[in-house]
Amino acid sequence: MSVILYLLAGSLVLGGGGLAVFLWALRSGQYDDLEGAANRILFDDDRS
């Protein structure tokens, strides 16, 4: 049953990673304009 230890640790690391990514996204303002993000995907960015 010691496999359960690895599994628990693994799930915690993966979940924690997800949490960290979300907090980073929040900090970098990606949740500030949800309406704009929904519309932006419809238009090509031709700046390149």
Added chain:
Amino acid sequence: MTAVTADRLLHAASAEAAETVCAHCGQPIPDGGGSGARGPRFCCPGCSAAFETIQGLGLGRYYQQRLLDPALRAPRPETGERWDLDRAVTVNEDGTCELSMAIDGLQCGACVWLIESVLGREPAVAAGRVNMTTRRLRLVWRGAAADAERLVGRIEALGYRLVPFDAAALKAAQDHTGRALMRALAVAGFAAGNVMFISIGIWAGEAAGWLDGMGPATRDLLHWFSALIALPAIAYAGMPFFRSAAAALRQGRSNMDVPISIGVMLVTVMSLVESYRHGEHTYFDSAVSLLFFLLIGRVLDHRARGVARATAEQLLTLRASDVAVLQPDGTTLRRAQQAVAPGDRILVGLGERIGVDGVVERGTSALDASLVTGESLPVQAGIGTQVFAGTLNLGEPLVVRATATGGATLLAECVRLIEAAEARRSRFVVLADRVARRYAPAVHLTALLSFLYWYLIGGMALAPALLIASAVLIITCPCALALAVPAVQVIATSRLFQSGVLLKSATALERLAEVDTVVFDKTGTLTDPTLGLVGAGEQTRDANAPDPESLRLAASLAASSRHPLARSLLAAAGPVHAAAGVVEHQGQGLSLGEIRLGSRAFCGDPDAPPADRPELWLARPHQAPVRFVFDERLRPDAAAVIARLRRMGVDIRLLSGDRAGAVERVAATLGIDAWQAGCSPVEKVAAIEALAASGRRVLMVGDGLNDGPSLAAAHVSASPATAADISQTVADVVFQGHDLAPVATILDTARRARATMRENLALSIGYNVLMVPLAVAGLVTPWLAAAAMSSSSLLVILNSFRLRRGGAR
């Protein structure tokens, strides 16, 4: 909305209307107008230029992908507004300049794309990003701060209106609470998911116990692991609740957060003790998911109100106009209102609102002070007259010397009255907290009694008896109860938001539901704040009465001006082709060759009888000058709304600062018996407080500066979006548009929302009544607690969604 639907809609529209609407702004083109027989046609040179620019940059796809909303401002370029951008530009550490502006006329995603693409073609621009939710543009560029004017001009030429934000004010307005709630929600969600995952393992092991059970050692390990995740998460995500509960307790009050905090803490401590004792049941999952559910409610609630507040701010910003400051050399410089220093001399043209408090230094004119005093008849102003911000100049240009907002001005007086009225107003206790006050002692007593029963009478040992008491607390932890009100509030707030009503205060909805008396102000509230052209029929006695042809000519000149009277003229004339080459004479009028439109002195007939109402004159060579007279009108649906309010059982009153004659006329038209005229701000407050003292719950609806104190004194208050800044800031609710109907709609929605809140409370208390006996009997296991909590919360949320359907249109 997708690009495909947008495209299809546009094609459907263009099939029938391609020939009659402007290819850029989509506004109708009058017959005989338009440039060229073939190809796109335009209503004005500005639109034509904007079309060329967009095609020239290869961004013509904008026209295929956009979707114009007729309710919003059309993208027709305007001239005549110059902002002083220096105050708004900040220079960053890396030498780039930054500017934030409110955008008016943003229609859909295509507008965002267009603005960003046009800015992207500018080599100097480092970042030009539009936030569609808050309708703001953030612009960062390399180079001089003075480039701002050119870059902003590029966007304005496309037909959008941009108003700069004060950089300092912007920094102060950042939403820290919203971010903190969101972080707490993320942590709680992460912990709830993981702990619940582990818990399901434990429950499965328990259920399979008779086959191939989970050993006690494994169970203990999983319990400790749950604790490892849950403890930090509860400490972090529970903070908003703990803080609020502590603040309430310090003031000797109780609120919904008190039972929540006590419940979560007790459950956590009890689960820790159980883990330590190698017990069978822990409730970490219940504690964390309780916080998770509640935080979802809080975040949505905060966001819905945040959007309403931001929109209210945006309205105020977009309405702000710059003022013309006279320089020593006689030229004028446009400045933002806040940038005017005492002692500056300001030129106020015909039809402009005076932007500052001050004293008239040169000129004589008639002033419309209705937004300040409620008086609808103009007052004469001459040298030395004290004037207030918000007053409309109806006559000749005035030079006003700005004075500091000292203690003596009307504004300062109103601010004092507002503060006094707010201090006197009794503190409103929201429904949830009133319930919590009775609920918390009841459940804590039940837990204590069941412990005493099992320990003393039932002959149980200390630990299991404590466990049963804790189970009672877990089952009664008010998840559904705490969601009952916010769930309704989120839905009602966003519903009202869609119909142009902004609920700014968290408790406004509950206070609105109690209203039994509505007090209206007259000028600007029952009457339309924009002036209407007096019909030709009423002017036949006038030698200078306009004919349709001169109205069209005047409107074609007026089309290129932002002036309020020009706008009213344009609205009365219907679609016209804007004339090219119109010159604006600051504060006096417009001219096109020898044709002039403007004030009496500029082009009118000096011998005509003096005006008691705002007027515009049109002069053409070899013809008698024509006069256009404007007047205030009742809002078109005022009578219908008053009747609807009566049917809802609401008592209607009218309190006005205007003269008795004018007030009586309006009161008689609308059938309002209880009216009072000539009220000063103090008298209005006194009238409202007298009503409150007789046990009535008053909704005050007003727009003037003089209404500010009574708005603050009333149980709940509403302002149209055209109201004076201070009234709009004080009001709990701001409604947009030309109609008065929102007043009835908000009362109706509030009442239905309260009914739904009560249903929700009944549902969640009913669930407790069912579950508590099980808990007291010691039959509740962790999985049952988790299932019961989630299902009752879901039930409450689903019930709230019923508010979205039916009822008010």
